[in-house]
Amino acid sequence: MIESHATARYVRTSAQKAGLVLALIRGKDVNGALAALKFARKSVAEDIAKVLRSAIANAQNKDGFSGDVDRLFVSACYANQGPSQKRVRPAPMGRAFRVLKRTAHLTVHVSERPERIKAIAADGETAPKRARGSAAKRPSEPKAAAEPAATKAAAAEPAATKAKE
Numbered sequence: 001m002i003e004s005h006a007t008a009r010y011v012r013t014s015a016q017k018a019g020l021v022l023a024l025i026r027g028k029d030v031n032g033a034l035a036a037l038k039f040a041r042k043s044v045a046e047d048i049a050k051v052l053r054s055a056i057a058n059a060q061n062k063d064g065f066s067g068d069v070d071r072l073f074v075s076a077c078y079a080n081q082g083p084s085q086k087r088v089r090p091a092p093m094g095r096a097f098r099v100l101k102r103t104a105h106l107t108v109h110v111s112e113r114p115e116r117i118k119a120i121a122a123d124g125e126t127a128p129k130r131a132r133g134s135a136a137k138r139p140s141e142p143k144a145a146a147e148p149a150a151t152k153a154a155a156a157e158p159a160a161t162k163a164k165e
Helices: 015-025 030-038 044-060 149-164
Strands: 003-011 072-081 085-090 096-101 104-112
Touching (some): 003 044, 015 030, 015 104, 030 044
Antiparallel strands (some): 003 104
């Protein structure tokens, strides 16, 4: 299973704002994630899409990659806080306010989904898929053999006599 990552450092946004967009793509397949980023109404989405495309390219260049980009998904993505630029903004009466221009480091990890293993029946064909539903998920438990009614009555009789005494 191939895993790769890409990081963009010193992106001019806060880590909190980037984290909101990264939460949209976490766990999605790469095509769905790129589509979500294309229509996200945040400016940091373009930077994240660039990092995601870089992570996909890194996975394609690794040895052992199957060549199927559709099997890649975003396994992890996060934004760490970078250094803040301190600036001064003039304020009334000769004072000054400090302005923090924050940066973030964006990291996206992509992994390859494992192939699904299909069970092969003895005759060489794949086993039929089970129907959906609770009965199909678990095999039914074997039912206990029914006890004769005489043994049930005999077991209940001594308890009734002890209660009378």
